[in-house]
Every structure is written in C-alpha cells, then in structure tokens.
Amino acid sequence: MIDPKIIENNIYxxxxxLKKRNIDISIIESIKKVSxxxxxxxxxxxxxxxxxxxxxxxxxxxxxxxxxxxxxxxEIIILNNELEKMDELAKNIELEYExxxxxxxxxxxxxxxxxxxxxxNVEVKKWGQPRSFDFNPLPxxxxxxxxxxxxxxxxxxxxxxxxYVLMGDGALLERALINFFLDFYSERGYKEVWPPYIVNSNTxxxxxxLPKFKDELFKIEGLDYYLIPTAEVPxxxxxxxxxxxxxxxxxxYCSFTACFRKEAGSYGKDTRGIMRVxxxxxxxxxxxxxxxxSEEEHQKLLNDVEDALKKLGLPYRVILLCGGxxxxxxxxxxxxxxxxxxxxxxxxxxxxxxxRDFQARRAKIRYKKDGKNYLVHTLNGSxxxxxxxxxxxxxxxxxxxxxxxxxDALVPYMKGKKTIGG
RNA sequence: GGAGAGAUGGCCGAGUCCGGUUUAUGGCGGCGGUCUUGAAAACCGUUGAGGGUUAAUAGCCCUCCGGGGGUUCGAAUCCCUCUCUCUCCGCCA
Numbered sequence: 001m002i003d004p005k006i007i008e009n010n011i012y013x014x015x016x017x018l019k020k021r022n023i024d025i026s027i028i029e030s031i032k033k034v035s036x037x038x039x040x041x042x043x044x045x046x047x048x049x050x051x052x053x054x055x056x057x058x059x060x061x062x063x064x065x066x067x068x069x070x071x072x073x074x075e076i077i078i079l080n081n082e083l084e085k086m087d088e089l090a091k092n093i094e095l096e097y098e099x100x101x102x103x104x105x106x107x108x109x110x111x112x113x114x115x116x117x118x119x120x121n122v123e124v125k126k127w128g129q130p131r132s133f134d135f136n137p138l139p140x141x142x143x144x145x146x147x148x149x150x151x152x153x154x155x156x157x158x159x160x161x162x163x164y165v166l167m168g169d170g171a172l173l174e175r176a177l178i179n180f181f182l183d184f185y186s187e188r189g190y191k192e193v194w195p196p197y198i199v200n201s202n203t204x205x206x207x208x209x210l211p212k213f214k215d216e217l218f219k220i221e222g223l224d225y226y227l228i229p230t231a232e233v234p235x236x237x238x239x240x241x242x243x244x245x246x247x248x249x250x251x252x253y254c255s256f257t258a259c260f261r262k263e264a265g266s267y268g269k270d271t272r273g274i275m276r277v278x279x280x281x282x283x284x285x286x287x288x289x290x291x292x293x294s295e296e297e298h299q300k301l302l303n304d305v306e307d308a309l310k311k312l313g314l315p316y317r318v319i320l321l322c323g324g325x326x327x328x329x330x331x332x333x334x335x336x337x338x339x340x341x342x343x344x345x346x347x348x349x350x351x352x353x354x355x356r357d358f359q360a361r362r363a364k365i366r367y368k369k370d371g372k373n374y375l376v377h378t379l380n381g382s383x384x385x386x387x388x389x390x391x392x393x394x395x396x397x398x399x400x401x402x403x404x405x406x407x408d409a410l411v412p413y414m415k416g417k418k419t420i421g422g
Numbered sequence: 423g424g425a426g427a428g429a430u431g432g433c434c435g436a437g438u439c440c441g442g443u444u445u446a447u448g449g450c451g452g453c454g455g456u457c458u459u460g461a462a463a464a465c466c467g468u469u470g471a472g473g474g475u476u477a478a479u480a481g482c483c484c485u486c487c488g489g490g491g492g493u494u495c496g497a498a499u500c501c502c503u504c505u506c507u508c509u510c511c512g513c514c515a
Contacts, residue, residue: 039475042473042484045484046474046475050483050484057443060495063495073495243432364472372479
C-alpha cells in the first residue's frame with residue numbers, strides 16, 4: 001500500500017508513477033474524492049462518539065446520585081439514531097477506501113526508466129560468453145528425455161499440462177541445486193527458513209498477491225488457504241504485525257520452497273519443456289532493512305544472485321525493468337536473465353526487487369528507533385529458480401554425445417558425479 | 423474426531439461470577455534520573471498500538487482487552503459465533 005499522505009500532499013507523485021506504469025490516471029480523481037470523504041466521515045463520527053461518551057458518563061453519575069435522567073435519555077436516543085446512520089456510512093466508505101488503496105500499485109523509484117513493455121527494459125550488465133557449439137545444441141526437453149531424467153508425459157498424466165517428473169540424476173540435480181544455493185547464501189549471512197507452502201489470505205494480502213492477483217493463485221477449496229507462488233510470501237510475513245528493534249535489522253533470509261502458479265493468461269507461451277510450469281522449486285532471498293539503506297541493500301542482493309550464477313559458470317545479463325514492466329508491488333526491479341542456447345537468447349531466471357515500504361505498510365512490519373515507530377523496507381530476489389537453472393545447465397553444459405557436464409561447484413552435491421550420461 | 427480449560431498492552435499476570443471514578447491493577451523488562459570514581463543494588467520517575475485534528479514527534483479527541491456480531495444509555499466484564507492455544511482420550515507419519 002502506498003502512503004496515504006501522498007494522496008493528501010503529493011498526489012502528483014502518484015500521478016507520475018501511474019503514468020510511468022502506463023496505467024490510466026483517471027482513477028486519481030476518485031481516489032482523491034474517496035480519501036477526502038472518508039476523512040470527513042471519520043471526523044463527524046468521532047464528534048458524535050465523543051458526545052455519546054460524555055452523556056453516558058453523566059447518565060451513570062446521575063443514576064448513582066438518584067437525579068432525574070429522562071432528558072439525557074432522550075438526547076442519547078437521538079444521538080444513537082444519528083450514530084447508526086453514521087456507522088453505516090463509515091463502514092461503506094472504509095470498504096471502498098480499502099479496496100482502492102489495496103489496488104494502487106507501488107510508487108516507482110525515480111530511476112526506473114519510462115517504457116511500455118519488456119522491449120523498453122534497460123540492460124545494465126552482461127557477464128560470460130555464450131558458448132559456441134560445434135554441433136546442433138538440443139533443447140532441454142530433448143536432452144532430458146534422451147537421458148531419461150525428465151519425463152513431461154508422466155507429469156501430464158499424473159496431473160495435467162505444465163507438470164513434469166524428474167527421475168534419477170535429474171531428481172538428484174534438483175536436490176543438488178537446492179542444497180548448493182542454500183549453502184551458498186547461508187554462508188553469506190542469510191538465515192535459512194523452511195516455511196509453510198500454504199498460507200491464509202491475510203498473509204497473501206501482506207505481500208501484495210491479494211486481492212489483485214487472486215486469479216494467479218491456487219486456492220484450497222472451502223478454506224481461506226492458498227498455495228504460495230513464492231517463498232517471499234511466508235518469509236516476509238514472518239514479521240507481519242511486529243515492531244522490530246533497530247538492532248535486529250537488517251534481516252537476511254534464504255528459503256527453499258515449491259512455488260505454485262496458475263499461469264493464467266499465458267496460454268501458448270513456453271508450451272514446450274519446463275520453462276513455464278505450475279509447480280517449481282525456488283530458493284528465495286528476503287531482506288528486511290532500514291529505509292536509509294534499502295537502495296544499497298538492493299544492489300548487494302543483486303550482487304549475491306549474480307555471484308551464484310558466476311559460480312555455476314552460466315552466462316547472464318541484468319536488466320532494469322521499465323515502468324510498464326515493473327510488478328505491482330515493486331518500486332524498482334532488476335531481472336537477471338540466463339543464456340538459453342536453444343532459444344538463442346537470455347531468459348529470466350531471477351527477479352530482484354525493492355518494495356520499499358509498500359509491503360511493510362500492508363503487513364504492518366515496523367521498527368523502533370529513538371522511541372518512534374517507522375515502516376521497514378522489504379526486498380527480495382530469486383536465488384534462483386531451480387527449474388530454470390536446471391534448463392540452463394542442461395543446455396549450456398550439453399555435450400555432443402548427449403551427456404551433460406556438471407559444473408564444478410555442483411560436483412560435491414552430485415555425489416561426486418562429473419557428468420550425467422556419457 | 424471426543425471431553426474440558428483458556429486467549430488482557432514487549433513478557434508475566436489481576437480484573438470477568440455481581441456491566442459504570444479502569445483515563446485496564448501489579449510485577450518483570452526497557453528508558454530517564456538520584457546515589458557512585460565507574461558499575462551493580464536501592465530509590466524516584468517514565469514506558470502499548472492505530473487513527474482524526476494540527477506546523478507539530480505539543481495538546482485535544484476517537485478506536486483497540488483473539489476476530490466478527492448482538493444485548494444495553496453504557497461491555498475487557500453478559501449473549502451468539504468463528505479462529506487459535508493448552509490438558510486428557512482416540513487415531514496417526
């Protein structure tokens with residue numbers, strides 16, 4: 001949620017940010033009106049409540065002393081009638097206000113570039129040289145099938161489209177990557193967390209998935225429970241409704257979970273292979289920091305993710321997302337893209353975002369400094385999506401004979417195996 | 423799944439039977455001070471959150487005793503309901 005004060009004092013900041021996101025700014029007028037009406041109603045209602053409190057008090061005192069109360073009784077009845085109407089008004093405006101506020105995207109950082117779509121994103125960094133093959137490189141689904149480590153047909157049989165099964169060394173590679181990343185980041189000061197994969201709607205609202213993106217979530221039938229689309233949701237919300245002490249900050253977390261996404265609206269996209277699936281593994285990094293250092297922490301977070309990719313020897317580039325492509329909750333977002341030989345281009349493998357106080361305000365995560373409470377800043381980044389890392393390894397490290405070379409950093413995690421197949 | 427008990431401010435914990443000087447007792451912890459070369463101890467003071475008004479982190483006002491609803495002039499206290507926690511039994515990895 002954005003700071004309500006922006007609507008009162010700096011509405012042009014919101015207007016500019018919405019323009020940058022290519023969102024229709026005609027909603028600004030209704031936002032202003034509802035916000036103003038709401039304050040007016042609150043003011044009036046509190047005046048009535050205050051009157052009622054003093055009358056009730058006098059009522060009690062008179063009764064105790066045996067003084068006549070009939071006039072005061074009449075007054076209270078009239079007041080209560082007014083209040084009943086006012087309560088109704090207040091309730092309605094509060095609902096309207098809330099639904100508007102929960103659907104306003106975050107204010108974009110000043111340095112987010114203007115632009116409509118992913119074409120307008122800005123490349124900020126490139127690392128590694130895409131390998132040139134002396135044979136025709138295969139896509140990962142063919143490599144995986146040939147080696148008997150990836151079975152998409154069985155996944156589809158067990159569940160439906162966009163599900164898959166890993167077998168043998170494929171399953172081992174998945175496990176190796178999870179352990180490699182968790183070790184890598186916990187050595188850098190991120191505390192390992194194992195959270196629930198199912199959370200309630202309050203938790204989903206805290207990080208911004210609800211109410212706006214309910215169509216992208218799997219909901220448990222008959223319950224207020226949802227499958228998490230990323231570990232960001234449970235891990236960030238560990239501190240919801242808390243006031244942390246200043247010396248608890250910053251907090252760094254790393255967490256492996258399965259992630260579940262409906263991928264509604266992506267029909268026809270990435271239909272082959274396991275690039276886009278309904279269930280995938282991911283190690284997520286979450287930071288909770290003081291506002292003054294969040295930009296610096298964002299860069300460090302990006303740097304940590306890059307280092308993991310470097311360690312695996314996978315060529316990548318970093319792009320800064322333009323306004324039109326930056327997610328709802330993010331103020332600023334870098335995507336890290338890894339080289340995919342079969343597509344002859346870079347594909348997203350991590351998203352590293354600074355949410356500033358947007359999630360903190362929704363989830364009520366605060367810290368105390370000099371006796372006063374402030375909202376924290378939250379950040380997160382994938383470190384990394386396991387399925388897509390596996391694709392990148394299979395394709396970039398494939399050999400002419402159909403085998404896959406295991407990157408050195410992973411060999412200890414693969415029971416010492418240096419190749420799969422071959 | 424069955425039976426019972428409970429949920430109060432950072433923590434512990436009174437108040438609930440019998441509704442109204444409770445602006446929620448008290449202790450611990452935190453902060454400030456006195457004393458001390460310094461510290462501890464002791465003593466004194468202070469110490470919840472959110473919102474409205476405001477230049478204001480000053481005052482004043484409103485709301486909050488697990489969530490929601492009800493009774494009442496008035497609810498932490500009475501009634502209904504939901505959620506969660508604990509104890510015992512059953513079942514189970």
